Amino acid sequence: xxxxxxxxxxxxxxxxxxxxxxxxxxxxxxxxxxxxxxxxxxxxxxxxxxxxxxxxxxxxxxxxxxxxxxxxxxxxxxxxxxxxxxxxxxxxxxxxxxxxxxxxxxxxxxxxxxxxxxxxxxxxxxxxxxxxxxxxxxxxxxxxxxxxxxxxxxxxxxxxxxxxxxxxxxxxxxxxxxxxxxxxxxxxxxxxxxxxxxxxxxxxxxxxxxxxxxxxxxxxxxxxxxxxxxxxxxxxxxxxxxxxxxxxxxxxxxxxxxxxxxxxxxxxxxxxxxxxxxxxxxxxxxxxxxxxxxxxxxxxxxxxxxxxxxxxxxxxxxxxxxxxxxxxxxxxxxxxxxxxxxxxxxxxxxxxxxxxxxxxxxxxxxxxxxxxxxxxxxxxxxx
Amino acid sequence: xxxxxxxxxxxxxxxxxxxxxxxxxxxxxxxxxxxxxxxxxxxxxxxxxxxxxxxxxxxxxxxxxxxxxxxxxxxxxxxxxxxxxxxxxxxxxxxxxxxxxxxxxxxxxxxxxxxxxxxxxxxxxxxxxxxxxxxxxxxxxxxxxxxxxxxxxxxxxxxxxxxxxxxxxxxxxxxxxxxxxxxxxxxxxxxxxxxxxxxxxxxxxxxxxxxxxxxxxxxxxxxxxxxxxxxxxxxxxxxxxxxxxxxxxxxxxxxxxxxxxxxxxxxxxxxxxxxxxxxxxxxxxxxxxxxxxxxxxxxxxxxxxxxxxxxxxxxxxxxxxxxxxxxxxxxxxxxxxxxxxxxxxxxxxxxxxxxxxxxxxxxxxxxxxxxxxxxxxxxxxxx
Numbered sequence: 001x002x003x004x005x006x007x008x009x010x011x012x013x014x015x016x017x018x019x020x021x022x023x024x025x026x027x028x029x030x031x032x033x034x035x036x037x038x039x040x041x042x043x044x045x046x047x048x049x050x051x052x053x054x055x056x057x058x059x060x061x062x063x064x065x066x067x068x069x070x071x072x073x074x075x076x077x078x079x080x081x082x083x084x085x086x087x088x089x090x091x092x093x094x095x096x097x098x099x100x101x102x103x104x105x106x107x108x109x110x111x112x113x114x115x116x117x118x119x120x121x122x123x124x125x126x127x128x129x130x131x132x133x134x135x136x137x138x139x140x141x142x143x144x145x146x147x148x149x150x151x152x153x154x155x156x157x158x159x160x161x162x163x164x165x166x167x168x169x170x171x172x173x174x175x176x177x178x179x180x181x182x183x184x185x186x187x188x189x190x191x192x193x194x195x196x197x198x199x200x201x202x203x204x205x206x207x208x209x210x211x212x213x214x215x216x217x218x219x220x221x222x223x224x225x226x227x228x229x230x231x232x233x234x235x236x237x238x239x240x241x242x243x244x245x246x247x248x249x250x251x252x253x254x255x256x257x258x259x260x261x262x263x264x265x266x267x268x269x270x271x272x273x274x275x276x277x278x279x280x281x282x283x284x285x286x287x288x289x290x291x292x293x294x295x296x297x298x299x300x301x302x303x304x305x306x307x308x309x310x311x312x313x314x315x316x317x318x319x320x321x322x323x324x325x326x327x328x329x330x331x332x333x334x335x336x337x338x339x340x341x342x343x344x345x346x347x348x349x350x351x352x353x354x355x356x357x358x359x360x361x362x363x364x365x366x367x368x369x370x371x372x373x374x375x376x377x378x379x380x381x382x383x
Numbered sequence: 384x385x386x387x388x389x390x391x392x393x394x395x396x397x398x399x400x401x402x403x404x405x406x407x408x409x410x411x412x413x414x415x416x417x418x419x420x421x422x423x424x425x426x427x428x429x430x431x432x433x434x435x436x437x438x439x440x441x442x443x444x445x446x447x448x449x450x451x452x453x454x455x456x457x458x459x460x461x462x463x464x465x466x467x468x469x470x471x472x473x474x475x476x477x478x479x480x481x482x483x484x485x486x487x488x489x490x491x492x493x494x495x496x497x498x499x500x501x502x503x504x505x506x507x508x509x510x511x512x513x514x515x516x517x518x519x520x521x522x523x524x525x526x527x528x529x530x531x532x533x534x535x536x537x538x539x540x541x542x543x544x545x546x547x548x549x550x551x552x553x554x555x556x557x558x559x560x561x562x563x564x565x566x567x568x569x570x571x572x573x574x575x576x577x578x579x580x581x582x583x584x585x586x587x588x589x590x591x592x593x594x595x596x597x598x599x600x601x602x603x604x605x606x607x608x609x610x611x612x613x614x615x616x617x618x619x620x621x622x623x624x625x626x627x628x629x630x631x632x633x634x635x636x637x638x639x640x641x642x643x644x645x646x647x648x649x650x651x652x653x654x655x656x657x658x659x660x661x662x663x664x665x666x667x668x669x670x671x672x673x674x675x676x677x678x679x680x681x682x683x684x685x686x687x688x689x690x691x692x693x694x695x696x697x698x699x700x701x702x703x704x705x706x707x708x709x710x711x712x713x714x715x716x717x718x719x720x721x722x723x724x725x726x727x728x729x730x731x732x733x734x735x736x737x738x739x740x741x742x743x744x745x746x747x748x749x750x751x752x753x754x755x756x757x758x759x760x761x762x763x764x765x766x
Binding site: 044045046047069074078085313315321324327328331332 | 460710
């Protein structure tokens with residue numbers, strides 16, 4: 001029996017958007033879904049009950065970071081990641097591939113795996129598909145990602161071919177090494193850069209493994225938006241309709257809409273939490289940089305259309321004061337709002353798909369959000 | 384009519400300890416009470432609903448800091464400090480005196496007031512009793528402190544006399560300048576260093592003003608504990624029994640017991656929040672430094688005798704991981720626990736006074752907390 005089962009509820013008649021349900025050992029997740037990122041076993045600044053209160057059903061955590069600190073053995077000893085961080089919902093762990101490959105000078109890739117140095121203490125480490133499965137099995141997330149190589153953009157065709165061959169081989173090795181297939185669902189990752197034939201080749205090889213879910217990787221790594229959209233529109237229809245599809249590392253409001261429109265069910269991104277710590281918030285009228293002097297005496301909530309606890313309680317003036325004064329409560333409040341904003345956005349998308357009006361909902365959002373072809377204008381530009 | 388009224392409920396038959404109630408425009412506060420410190424209009428890392436959930440009835444905020452940032456005019460424009468920070472309970476603002484006198488080289492004292500430079504931008508500022516009342520009136524706390532000079536320890540008798548004369552003169556000027564006596568209670572501050580005759584002189588002059596409350600200042604500034612205890616034991620009985628007595632800047636568990644024993648009703652201290660950010664927590668068995676390697680795999684709560692949300696939820700191992708990893712949630716959790724710990728300690732003290740067994744309660748606490756004459760041993764030393 002599969003630990004994770006995907007239920008397809010409804011399709012948008014005019015786009016590839018789909019409304020589904022992901023049944024996991026830690027609850028059912030309504031899709032399309034946005035997964036907040038909890039790199040070090042915490043969604044930065046948030047308590048788990050706050051994520052639950054916001055309606056987050058699944059979060060992502062990072063294998064690379066948890067392996068280095070506190071170490072997967074300790075997490076297993078404490079009862080696994082759910083018990084360790086006291087998060088009752090579902091968890092997905094990435095494979096550490098993205099982080100390891102981002103280390104640049106610090107790593108060495110062979111077909112066997114990747115040797116790298118810890119960014120914390122410089123110690124020499126080795127990740128192979130087998131080692132990563134050991135770590136992810138110890139962490140105990142509901143969904144675990146296969147160890148893959150995420151090539152940069154741009155990369156040569158030749159490099160992408162070599163890398164893809166390795167990634168597909170590693171996926172097979174992950175599947176063989178995965179020790180808890182009854183409890184944790186292993187997702188494969190489709191790579192292949194901007195080359196559609198490579199993407200097709202990746203899908204075919206992975207689908208042969210009959211995995212419980214598939215991710216589209218290697219996007220949002222610097223390529224132009226039209227490339228991302230083209231690859232997505234081409235790739236997702238190749239994937240089995242009864243399996244969930246996850247677009248990795250993507251999470252601007254626009255990217256969420258574009259991804260859903262092209263058949264994606266799951267997303268994750270550090271965007272809402274990262275920009276929050278810098279004092280930038282997402283609102284229904286675009287981004288708002290709370291440090292700006294214009295908000296010093298602004299009694300309005302961060303987003304007048306938002307019903308989150310922060311917007312129901314505090315003024316822009318107060319939150320700006322906190323951020324300017326370096327107070328932790330400031331970044332707590334902006335983080336809470338931003339995560340809530342994206343969760344509500346996804347809820348709106350789900351409702352729109354159910355009602356058969358996803359394209360209309362998307363257009364309405366873009367109109368209000370101030371998005372146009374040259375990018376997001378945001379509230380700052382609209383007033 | 385006084386904005387703040389003190390109701391004396393019960394006296395300890397064997398010590399000066401007293402159980403009372405402070406009725407304020409923002410709720411009734413049970414005394415003896417500990418006031419968490421919210422320097423910049425936030426108790427660091429905590430949301431106001433968390434303070435309410437813990438049972439905090441009154442918090443302290445700092446006039447000096449709020450004057451510099453965001454400025455009292457802005458706070459007034461936003462509806463005052465309660466509305467600005469959305470804290471429904473009572474607030475006490477200090478007078479800024481302590482901060483201004485701590486600036487050392489940056490300030491110049493005359494009978495008129497104190498000229499100083501902002502620690503934020505170096506701008507030249509001037510605090511006089513009249514100016515401080517303007518600021519505190521604008522902030523709108525329920526209790527406002529008179530502008531005083533808090534001399535360092537040790538200081539010469541001659542200096543203390545000059546300083547006290549000035550402080551008493553400033554108290555009279557504060558009372559005259561106070562523009563909202565129907566809404567905000569002005570407390571006077573008893574200074575005089577370790578000299579009991581000066582303390583008596585201070586009390587007599589202040590009592591003549593018939594203020595709604597009195598603070599004992601200039602303690603916990605470096606003097607030996609026996610000096611603090613002697614001054615307190617001498618001073619509080621001189622103060623009118625029907626007015627609340629506030630010991631400024633004091634808040635170790637031991638100091639709270641010793642203060643209550645000598646007739647103090649109100650306390651404030653940055654201790655629980657400050658040490659929390661350094662990873663030190665207060666427990667029923669003494670202080671615990673969560674960074675220590677011995678807690679790396681410790682599944683127990685911070686304090687096994689504590690029923691706070693943090694202790695009911697998280698392990699020492701997890702909190703240690705968060706603190707070591709520099710995660711904000713770590714200092715949120717230690718702060719929450721520490722403030723809760725002191726609030727529960729005061730609740731225990733109040734119950735003990737009601738039950739006529741304050742001295743026994745104190746002895747029991749000290750035995751478990753591991754306190755002896757050479758100071759706090761703490762859990763680290765007991766295991």
